[in-house]
Amino acid sequence: MTTYVSVEGIARRYGPTTIFEDVWFGVARGEFVCLVGHSGCGKTTILNILAGLETPDEGAVIVDGTEISGPSLDRAVIFQGHALMPWMTAAGNVAFALSCRHRDWSRGKCDAAAREALRRVGLTHAADRKPAELSGGMKQRVGIARALALNPKMLLMDEPFSALDALTRGSLQDEVARLVTETQQTAFMITHDVDEAILLADRILLMSNGPGARIAEVVVNTLPKPRTRATLHHMPGYHALRDHVLDFLITRSKAFDAKAPPPGWSPRGVPEVTPAVAEPPPLAAE
Ligand SMILES: Nc1ncnc2c1ncn2[C@@H]1O[C@H](COP(=O)(O)OP(=O)(O)O)[C@@H](O)[C@H]1O
Ligand SMILES: [Mg+2]
Known part of the structure; x- marks a missing residue:
């Protein structure tokens, strides 16, 4: 290795x-x-x-x-708290991170990739909800989806x-x-x-x-x-x-x-x- x-x-x-x-x-x-x-x-x-x-x-x-x-x-970090932006939906939070990583991606492409990342963590149904409408576990799932969607070379997690x-x-x-x-x-x-x-x-x-x-x-x-x-x-x-x-x-x-x-x-x-x-x-x- x-x-x-x-x-x-x-x-x-x-x-x-x-x-x-x-x-x-x-x-x-x-x-x-x-x-x-x-x-x-x-x-x-x-x-x-x-x-x-x-x-x-x-x-x-x-x-x-x-x-x-x-x-x-x-090197994407998953924090102990979820660190989501409260005014954005779950999909919006993931798509925003993706748009920072891939400056050349269209909004539509970021949104589609965000929804796919949420599907992988079992959150398809919650993609359009804001953090306040999600349980603690769901918020942390969004954080995990966001980190994994970035396809980081390394994932860093502090007591996630x-x-x-x-x-x-x-x-x-x-x-x-x-x-x-x-x-x-x-x-x-x-x-x-x-x-x-x-x-x-x-x-x-x-x-x-x-x-x-x-x-x-x-x-x-x-x-x-x-x-x-x-x-x-x-x-x-x-x-x-x-x-x-x-x-x-x-x-x-x-x-x-x-x-x-x-x-x-x-x-x-x-x-x-x-x-x-x-x-x-x-x-x-x-
Ligand atoms: N500004 C500071 N001045 C003095 N000690 C500090 C300061 N910031 C953190 N520490 C000390 O650094 C140590 C390591 O902190 P941390 O990395 O958060 O430990 P852990 O994650 O293992 O609990 C702690 O003992 C903390 O008290
Ligand atoms: Mg610590």
Whole structure:
């Protein structure tokens, strides 16, 4: 797999406080990477840096061979809130984004593509409604349709489902899992929800607690795709993977110390673990 994004030693500091530093990772083309860690460790800051909305205090982010210097429609963001324009219909919101991306497209072409994008997320019937006439889940669906319609080289998502009720969250997670698998969309997502990370991610980056947060571990998710929430917990290896990530959040995220790191860890050589395919214990000698 070829690297699409290369994050090279980025840091964020506020005065004497280092939020995170020496953060290195890559995202390959077609790969889905999730970032998991406790509140305040700097996840949103890292996503904003990838989006080009903030610049790091140290280090750089290289996208497709070029250091990023600002936002780009190649990297579409799905925010936690839906961020729709209230005076435009659902179709209007998506069509507006499309008209920004494709300056040469006619209104009719943007409108048709917007309606197709809404159809893909099950919102055909709501295309002509304004955000105030949509439920929270429907608004977030419009946000997803808008981001996917842009056909971005990378999709960036900051806890996109966290404001939704559990049922809506579940069905949207399944839909996003299906859409990104179908389109091999390169994606980077922040989540607090371990099952969501396991459903969607090819690799899960585990960030230690701040201040001075780092990428402490990288978990490789080898569970077969397509995955759905209904089948996930029956997959062999699922429980090992889930326990590994939960143990990190509960225990190892606090204990990680970059000055006295665990064996084999360096910022550029974060160990990749694959709990799902752990070897069975060796048979006792006869
Ligand atoms: N202007 C600021 N001055 C000092 N600290 C800040 C400022 N803005 C953000 N922070 C701190 O930066 C840290 C990282 O924030 P954020 O990226 O939003 O974390 P996360 O998304 O992981 O919860 C937080 O601990 C926050 O308190
Ligand atoms: Mg955040």
